[in-house]
Amino acid sequence: MNRNTATAALAAVFALSAGAALADDMKAKKPAMEKCYGVSMAGKNDCAAGAGTSCAGTSKVDYQGNAWTYVAKGTCTTIKTPKGMGSLTPKM
Numbered sequence: 001m002n003r004n005t006a007t008a009a010l011a012a013v014f015a016l017s018a019g020a021a022l023a024d025d026m027k028a029k030k031p032a033m034e035k036c037y038g039v040s041m042a043g044k045n046d047c048a049a050g051a052g053t054s055c056a057g058t059s060k061v062d063y064q065g066n067a068w069t070y071v072a073k074g075t076c077t078t079i080k081t082p083k084g085m086g087s088l089t090p091k092m
Helices: 003-029
Strands: 033-037 068-072
Touching: none
Parallel strands: none
Antiparallel strands: 033 068
């Protein structure tokens, strides 16, 4: 292996290592999330929008009680909507 090839190979190894470390760092900084029911706008839910729906983006009305969206952990029940507060369980 000539010097240029060895240098290029070493640079590639360092780049891969740095990329893996950056990905791990980004995971560590991501805030904990929880499902919050009754706070999504129509069509903006993350999932669970009831019978006859396929999941994300399928809620039919604003603040649909059985549709949830991810919010920062610990904030759901403090979110106020025209239909009441956010809930950690489906609202019927």
